[in-house]
Amino acid sequence: MTAKLLDGNALAKKLRADFKTRAEALAAQGTRPGLAVILVGENPASQVYVRNKVNACAEAGFHSVKLDYPADAAPAEVLAKIAELNADPAIHGILVQLPLPPQFDEDAVLEAISPEKDVDGFHAENVGALMQGNPRFLPCTPYGVMKLLEEAGGSLKGKEAVVIGRSNIVGKPMAMLLLHAGCTVTVCHSQTADLGFHTRRADILVAAVGRPRFVTGDMVKPGAVVIDVGINRLPAEQGGKLCGDVDFDSVKEVAGAITPVPGGVGPMTITMLLANTLESAERAAGQ
Numbered sequence: 001m002t003a004k005l006l007d008g009n010a011l012a013k014k015l016r017a018d019f020k021t022r023a024e025a026l027a028a029q030g031t032r033p034g035l036a037v038i039l040v041g042e043n044p045a046s047q048v049y050v051r052n053k054v055n056a057c058a059e060a061g062f063h064s065v066k067l068d069y070p071a072d073a074a075p076a077e078v079l080a081k082i083a084e085l086n087a088d089p090a091i092h093g094i095l096v097q098l099p100l101p102p103q104f105d106e107d108a109v110l111e112a113i114s115p116e117k118d119v120d121g122f123h124a125e126n127v128g129a130l131m132q133g134n135p136r137f138l139p140c141t142p143y144g145v146m147k148l149l150e151e152a153g154g155s156l157k158g159k160e161a162v163v164i165g166r167s168n169i170v171g172k173p174m175a176m177l178l179l180h181a182g183c184t185v186t187v188c189h190s191q192t193a194d195l196g197f198h199t200r201r202a203d204i205l206v207a208a209v210g211r212p213r214f215v216t217g218d219m220v221k222p223g224a225v226v227i228d229v230g231i232n233r234l235p236a237e238q239g240g241k242l243c244g245d246v247d248f249d250s251v252k253e254v255a256g257a258i259t260p261v262p263g264g265v266g267p268m269t270i271t272m273l274l275a276n277t278l279e280s281a282e283r284a285a286g287q
């Protein structure tokens with residue numbers, strides 16, 4: 001292995017210790033940071049992430065509430081709960097786990113969250129603010145990736161960054177943060193002609209594709225920083241393990257630095273959710 005391992009668990013641990021100190025200080029003044037997580041349906045992967053989020057809150061001394069709804073829940077019921085949480089002074093962050101079941105209009109649900117409590121950064125007002133360069137909350141996964149890049153060291157200015165994926169929750173905000181950091185950014189997707197041409201030019205390569213081991217060593221520029229956002233569960237006959245969108249074994253021999261899965265971007269996503277919730281609580285307390 002030639003690549004340096006970018007350890008998301010270690011960085012998450014370091015940052016969360018600081019958040020805990022700040023949360024205790026704020027609580028001593030009467031404001032304990034509070035996060036509400038809404039989960040609709042029984043998707044087992046979503047249940048794991050939501051449980052991780054709630055546990056992370058408890059460890060950092062945050063207040064949290066987990067609200068579970070059955071897969072056939074009426075959208076009006078969830079929207080009424082969001083309105084209640086918007087008005088609840090003990091709650092500084094509201095997260096609705098995506099994807100939602102088909103009877104829901106996802107955009108309508110995201111717009112119902114108060115932008116001041118939208119710690120995912122998915123509300124249209126916050127997406128617009130990010131694009132204009134005045135972000136209120138940075139979306140957690142791209143924010144976590146920026147922290148990992150900081151840890152990798154070196155300036156981002158003038159670097160070639162290539163993002164594979166253009167979703168609203170990862171690819172697009174990731175490209176925006178890299179652009180603001182001074183990278184020259186290319187966004188690739190399923191219609192990109194000659195993906196390898198782009199990826200082999202990348203000093204920083206971010207894979208958010210949703211396909212196991214999609215990025216192989218031959219697609220990577222020697223010395224590049226490779227960030228694996230993908231979370232894929234392999235079928236039972238292949239061991240049932242989690243794996244990323246990057247073929248770790250071949251890419252680690254070419255890249256200069258690489259994130260593992262698990263233990264890379266995933267724990268940093270949860271960490272930046274805590275960061276945003278704390279920030280929101282500090283704003284609510286007038287700090």
Ligand SMILES: NC(=O)C1=CN([C@@H]2O[C@H](COP(=O)(O)OP(=O)(O)OC[C@H]3O[C@@H](n4cnc5c(N)ncnc54)[C@H](OP(=O)(O)O)[C@@H]3O)[C@@H](O)[C@H]2O)C=CC1
Nearest residue numbers: 141165166167170189190208209210229230231265266269
């Ligand atoms: N670690 C974490 O904290 C998080 C991890 N994830 C994981 O990250 C991955 C991506 O998530 P998300 O963005 O929501 O996924 P989406 O399915 O919404 O987006 C995937 C993107 O990959 C593109 N794509 C698909 N196939 C190809 C291909 N053959 N060549 C080039 N591009 C392709 C799609 O292109 P097109 O737009 O043309 O369809 C799309 O833009 C998933 O594995 C997900 O589980 C997601 C969120 C947080």
Ligand SMILES: Nc1nc(=O)c2c([nH]1)NC[C@@H]1CN(c3ccc(C(=O)N[C@@H](CCC(=O)O)C(=O)O)cc3)C=[N+]21
Nearest residue numbers: 048049052096097098099120231262263264266267269
């Ligand atoms: N409104 C909303 N906000 C999100 O931030 C959001 C979402 N919906 N829907 C789904 C994706 C996915 N996501 C992950 C978070 C943590 C891990 C994580 O902790 N991963 C661990 C392993 C977890 C495991 O063992 O399964 C790791 O990579 O080490 C993974 C994925 C947040 N998402």
Ligand SMILES: [Mg+2]
Nearest residue numbers: 099167168169
């Ligand atoms: Mg999607």
